[in-house]
Amino acid sequence: MTAPGAETVAVVVVTYHSEQLLPELLRSLPEGLAGVDWSLTVADNASTDNTVAVVRRLAPDARLVEMGANLGYAAGINAAVAAAPPHSAVLVLNPDVRLAPGCVKRLLEVLRSPGTGIAVPRLRDGDGALIPTLRREPTLLRAVGDLLLGAQRAGRHPALGEVVTDRRRYRHPTTADWAEGSTLLISAGCWRACAPWDESFFLYSEETEFALRARDAGFATRFDPTAEAIHLEGDSRHCPRLWTLLVRNRIRLYRRRHGPAGTACFWAVLLLRELSRAVLGRRANRAAAWGLLSGIGRSP
Numbered sequence: 613m614t615a616p617g618a619e620t621v622a623v624v625v626v627t628y629h630s631e632q633l634l635p636e637l638l639r640s641l642p643e644g645l646a647g648v649d650w651s652l653t654v655a656d657n658a659s660t661d662n663t664v665a666v667v668r669r670l671a672p673d674a675r676l677v678e679m680g681a682n683l684g685y686a687a688g689i690n691a692a693v694a695a696a697p698p699h700s701a702v703l704v705l706n707p708d709v710r711l712a713p714g715c716v717k718r719l720l721e722v723l724r725s726p727g728t729g730i731a732v733p734r735l736r737d738g739d740g741a742l743i744p745t746l747r748r749e750p751t752l753l754r755a756v757g758d759l760l761l762g763a764q765r766a767g768r769h770p771a772l773g774e775v776v777t778d779r780r781r782y783r784h785p786t787t788a789d790w791a792e793g794s795t796l797l798i799s800a801g802c803w804r805a806c807a808p809w810d811e812s813f814f815l816y817s818e819e820t821e822f823a824l825r826a827r828d829a830g831f832a833t834r835f836d837p838t839a840e841a842i843h844l845e846g847d848s849r850h851c852p853r854l855w856t857l858l859v860r861n862r863i864r865l866y867r868r869r870h871g872p873a874g875t876a877c878f879w880a881v882l883l884l885r886e887l888s889r890a891v892l893g894r895r896a897n898r899a900a901a902w903g904l905l906s907g908i909g910r911s912p
Contacts, residue, residue, distance in 0.1 A: 619720055621650040621797070622696035623703045626688030628657040630707035631666045633844070637707055638670050644711020644841070648720065650703075653696045655679055655688035684814035693803065702803055706794040708844035718839040719797040722785070729802030729831020730823060732791040733839035734782055743843060746776035746788040746835055749824060750866055752874060755881040759888065785836045789827060793819025794843045802831040815854075817861035821868065852899030859886060859900040879904065 623641065627634065641652065652674040654667050658681050667676055677691050693702055701723060703716060715733055722731040735743040748754065748770060757772030767777030776788065796819065806826045809818050823833050859882060867875045883904045889897035 619649065619700045620698065621645065621648055621701050621703050621716060621720070622693060622699035623650055623652045623705060624689055624692035624696060625652070625654045625705050625707060626657065626685050626692065627654055627659060627663045627667070627707055628682060629659050629661050629663060631659070631662040633707040634663065634666045635670060636710055637705065640710040640712075643713040645703075645716045646714055647717045650716070651675070651697050651699070653677065653692040655692040655695075657682040657684070657688055684811055684818075686809035686813055686818040687811040690808040690811065693807070700800050702798045702800070704793065704796040704798065706843065709795050710842040710844075711795075712840040712842070715839045715841055716797065718836060722834050722836045722839070723797055723799050725834060727830060727832050728834045729799050729806070729826045729829075730791070730833040731797040731839075732788075732833060732835050733795055733841050734835070734837040735792075735795060735841055735843045738842065738844050742779060742782055743792075743845070744775050744777050744779075744782070745792045746781065746786070747790045747792070747820070748774050748776065749789040750774055750820070750862065750878075752878055752881065755878055755885070759881055759885040782835075782837055785834065787832050787834050789833070790820050790823030791833055791835065792843075794845075795841050799831070802826050802829075805829050806831065813861050813864065814857070815861075816858040817865040821865055824869070850896055852896045855896035856900045856903040860903060863904075 652671055654674055655677040656664055657679050664676065664678065667674055675695050677695050679688060679691060689704060701720065719731040719733060722728065732745065735745050737743055754772060754774045757766035758774065761772065763773060763775050764777050767773030767775040806822060806829055810821050813821065827833065863875065863879050863882060866878045883901060886897045886901035886904065890901050
C-alpha cells in the first residue's frame with residue numbers, strides 16, 4: 613500500500629501489433645522502476661496479433677484499455693492515463709523501450725527541479741549508440757537549415773537545426789524545447805494543466821505540441837544523462853506512408869503556432885527538402901513530396 617504523500621508513477625504504454633516488443637519492455641520495468649511505487653496501464657489500438665494476450669499473460673495486474681479501433685498514439689495515451697489509478701507522475705513509454713535500472717527514480721528527482729514538467733533520460737539504440745533526442749522548436753530558419761545542410765550538420769547550430777546533434781550536449785543535464793516522445797516522465801501538475809494530448813495528430817508531432825504547450829505554461833522539459841533507457845526506434849524514415857504523415861503533421865503543428873504566410877513558407881521549404889531527397893531515389897521522400905503537392909500537407 614502506498615504511503616500518504618508518496619510519489620506514485622502511472623506507467624502508460626500504447627500498443628499496436630506489439631507482441632514481439634512487449635516482453636522485453638515488461639521485463640525491464642521492475643528494475644527500471646526500482647524504489648518507486650508504480651502501476652501499469654496499457655491502451656491497445658485494436659491489435660490483430662497477440663498483443664492483448666501477451667499483456668494479460670505477462671502483466672496480469674496491469675489495467676488494459678482496449679480502444680476498439682486504431683485511434684492513434686495520443687488517444688491511447690489519454691485513455692490510459694484516464695484509466696490509471698491515482699498518481700503523482702505519468703511515465704509515457706513506447707513498446708520498444710527498455711528501461712535501465714534506476715532510470716525512473718532518477719527522473720523523479722529531476723522532475724522535482726523547480727519549473728520542470730517533463731523529465732527525459734539519455735537514450736541509446738539497440739547497438740548502444742546515442743540517440744539525439746533533444747529538440748528545438750520548429751522555425752522557418754531551422755527548416756531552411758535542414759534543407760541546405762541536413763539535420764546532422766544544421767543541428768550543431770542552435771539557430772539552424774531542430775535536432776540537437778552536438779554529442780557534448782548529452783553529457784550534462786540541460787533543458788530543451790521538447791524531446792522525442794518514447795520515454796517521458798510528466799508531472800501530475802503538468803498533466804493537469806496541459807492535458808489532454810491533441811488526438812488530431814494521430815501519430816507524430818503530438819509530443820511536440822504537448823511539450824511546447826507545456827513550456828508556454830511554464831513547465832520545462834529537462835534532460836538528465838544519468839537516467840538511461842534503450843529505444844529500438846521505428847521505421848518512419850523508410851516507410852513512405854509513415855514519413856508522409858510525419859511531414860504532414862510537422863506542417864499542421866507549425867500552422868497552430870504561426871500565421872498563414874509563415875506556414876506557407878514553411879510548407880514550401882519542407883516541399884523543397886522532400887523533393888531534394890526524392891531525386892536521390894528515396895521512396896519515402898518522394899511519397900511525402902507528392903503528398904504535399906496533392907494538398908495532404910495543407911489539410912486542417
